Amino acid sequence: MGAENVDTAYVGAESVSQESVDERSADERSEGSEAPGSGSDEPQGEARPEARLERAVRAAEQALIEFEIAVETFRVEVENFSRLHHQKLGPMYSRLDELDAQIAEAQAARTGDPEDIRKADEARARVMPMPGVEELFHGWMDSEGLFPEAVAMLTDQPVRPPQRVRPSDEARKLYRELARKAHPDLAQDEDERMRRDEFISRVNAAYARGDEALLRELSEEWAAGPVPKEWKPSRSEELYARLEWLSERKEMLTLVAHELEESAIGAMLKLAPDDPDRLLEEIAEQLLAQVGEREAELARLAG
Known part of the structure; x- marks a missing residue:
């Protein structure tokens, strides 16, 4: 599911759930207005004061479930696209960085200009190997995991x-x-x-x-002494609290969906919501073309 469909799924689920609530309410009003002696065992009016609130909670729960499904679906797409992007295109990006460094170094060697030398150093630094785990964590962990002292x-x-x-x-x-x-x-x-x-x-x-x-x-x-038993809220208070939690959960998921949409991978997915796999192929073709251009430029400088 694309990013643009995430919030729509929640709104649609709310509408569907509300229609179900309205239908049930109409049925119950109809049942409650039956003439005496009609044979109906249903009590007239609402069975309990909390009945309408319970229906609202059920509708909100169903809407939230649909929204969570939409967000999770999009999150999986973003995660999978990111993983495939790294696996398939990562080597090409590395090759481009290496070529850029070689081009900058060749240019600096030809001109001897301090500014060209600085640019060459910066370009080479971008392709230097990352520091090891031991260097980053200064004795707290190594490639085997956390040291016993850190675990403790x-x-x-x-x-x-x-x-x-x-x-x-x-x-x-x-x-x-x-x-x-x-x-x-x-x-x-x-x-x-x-x-x-x-x-x-x-x-x-x-x-x-x-x-x-x-x-x-x-x-x-x-x-x-022991902690006194907690005060137990009434059924109505529990339902209101549930509605509040559902609302907060929806707001949190909205933020998650927004972050996914605004991420670099999410923005890329927006370019091809119907066929993200094809987008990877197109990016790969563009990168291959850039690699060819860089190699030609390096050959020219070397020649």
């Missing part, structure tokens, strides 16, 4: 082994107090046992590292 930092694990076999006396005291107070065997029900299991696992991890500060924080956390 990113996963909140101790970077080095503990300095002592046995944690300090204060850490041992805090650990024992917490273990006695929060032990899972003291739970009166399954939910409480799960809470205590999770808490004790954190206590054990802090003690294994000898982390006195964290053990003190855990002591304060346990003393404060």
Whole structure:
């Protein structure tokens, strides 16, 4: 699907969904207005105050699904075009850069002009090999991946082994107090046992590292008691919140679609929305022609 169809898909889906809602509403009004004794089991009027809101949520959900499908379809096209563009045309671009560097160097060698030498240096720099992974990350990773120290930092694990076999006396005291107070065997029900299991696992991890500060924080956390249960919204509030989320999701997808459309690859796809594969072939033909021109120019300078 081309970029120009992304937002259209969402609008069309909204229209279709709204028509379905209107049809259902008309049917329900008709059913609700039946004369008594007609045999209908449907209650007159709306069954529940939230019924119309629920239909609106369903319509918005369906519209969002269609919009997400359109955006994802276009994203895949952009990604595939980018990959094929790099695979098929990347060597040609590299060849052009190399020829440009050789031409600039040949020109500088003939004239000896400082400005030509500067241009030659810049052209050559564009085709210099990229620095290695080790150079870029300065000891944090190599071609095999992250070093153990970096992995430890990113996963909140101790970077080095503990300095002592046995944690300090204060850490041992805090650990024992917490273990006695929060032990899972003291739970009166399954939910409480799960809470205590999770808490004790954190206590054990802090003690294994000898982390006195964290053990003190855990002591304060346990003393404060369990977090009170969250307030549960009404059905109407849940539906309004759902509608708001759907709206925010649609806005986010709109930004994604816009970024795809405005990207270099997206702009190229706009040139051939019906046959992007043919566009690659046309670009390849143009690049081959440019390579031929550069080679002829280099031969002229060399001759």
